[in-house]
Amino acid sequence: MLIVFDLVGIFFFAVAGSLMAARRGFDILGSLFLGGVTGLGGGVVRDLILNESPATFAHPIYFAPPVLAALLVYGFTPAIQKLHRLVLVFDAAGLGLFCVTGTMKALQHNFNPVTAVLLGVISGVGGGLLRDVISNVTPDLFNPRDIYAIAAMFGGTLTAVFWSLELFNPVVVVAIAALTFAIRLASLKFGWRIPLAAGHWYRASPSAPPHDGPQRHF
Template identity: 35%
Template sequence: MPSFVTILDFVGTFAFAISGIRLASAKRFDWFGAYVVGLVTAIGGGTIRDLLLDVTPAWMIDPMYLICTALAMGFVILFGRYVIRLNNTFFIFDTIGLALFTVVGFSKAYSLGYPFWIAIMMGSITGAAGGVLRDIFINEIPLIFRKEIYAMACVIGGLVYWICLIEGLESYVSQIIGGTTVFLARVLAVKFRITLPILKGEESSDS
C-alpha cells in the first residue's frame, strides 16, 4: 500500500500537471508541448529538491509521475472547453498542487534527517519551483516574482507542519494541517488582496 505522502505526491502531480496543461492550452500549444509543460510543472520542483538532497529524482524511479501527467492531459482534452473557460480552474489546481507538494517536500527532507529550516526550504522549492518553470515555458512572469503570496504560503505551511510535529501530532495529521495551511494562506491572500511589501528603489530622473 502506498504511504499517505506518496498519495499526496501523486495527487499533487495530477493537480500541478493540469495547471500547466491548462495554461499551455490557453496559449494554443499542441498536445506534445502541453504535455511537456504539464510534466515540467509537476516534476520540476521535486527534481530540484532531490538534486539538492543528493537523491535520485523520484520520477526517474517511478513512472507514475509520467502516467499522472498523461492522465491530466487526458482530463484536459476531454473537459477542455470547461477547464479552459473557467478562470478559477488554474488557480484551484495550482493551489492544490502547491499545498500538497509543500508537504511532500518537507516530509522528504525531514525524514532524511535535515533540520526543520532546510525541510521548510525544500517544501517551498517543491511547491513553487515547478510553477516558476511552467511560467517560463509559457513566457509569463513567474507567480513567485509577483506581488501575490505564493512561496510565502509554502513557508507558512511548512512552519505549521513542523510545529505540529514537535507538538507530538501524528505525521498524517500534521501533513493535513500543514497542507491546509498552505491552501488557506494562498486563497485568503488572493481573496483579500494581501501582498508582501514592494521593495522600492530610487526612481531614475532624466538629467
C-alpha cells in the first residue's frame, strides 16, 4: 500500500515540477529533472532521516512517474496562463499523499506520533521546496499567503491519530489525503493566512525590502 500511494504522490509532485519547468521555459530535460527532484526529493530526505537506503534507488519503478509526468506535460501543456493554477493543484495533491505516507512510514519504524508527523511534513514539503529553490521562485513553504506546512501538519496528525486507534486502512489514507488537498486549495482560494514572524505592532522601515511578491490568487 505504501509503495502504491508513494508512486501516485510522486506522479502528482512530478507533474507540478514539470509544469513549473514549462512555465519557466526549461527544455524537456529540465522538465524531467525538475519533475524528478519535486517528486522524489521529499521521499529521499524521509528515507535518509529513517537511516535507510532511499526507496528511489532500490526500486527503479520510482523513476517512472517523473518520466511519465514530463511526457504528459510536453504533450498536453495548456495555455501558459493556466500553468500556475495547475502547478498549485498537482502540488496540493502530492502534498496530501506525501504527508500521509511520510507519517505512516515513520510510525512503521516505531517513531513517536509527534516525530512521525514532523517527518510527514518534511516528506510533504521537501520536494516542493527543492523545486522552488531550483526554479528561483519564493518557496511556498515561506509564503505567508499559503498555509502549505499547516495543511501537511493537519494530514500528518490525522494519520497518527487513526494509526494509534488502529483504524488505518487504504480508505482512510485516501480520505486524509483528499482532505489535506481540499484544505490547501481552499486556503489559496479564500486567502487563509498564518501570522507573520513579526507581531502586528511591528512596522517595517521605509527602506526595508518587501517581504514577498504579489499575492497569488487561486
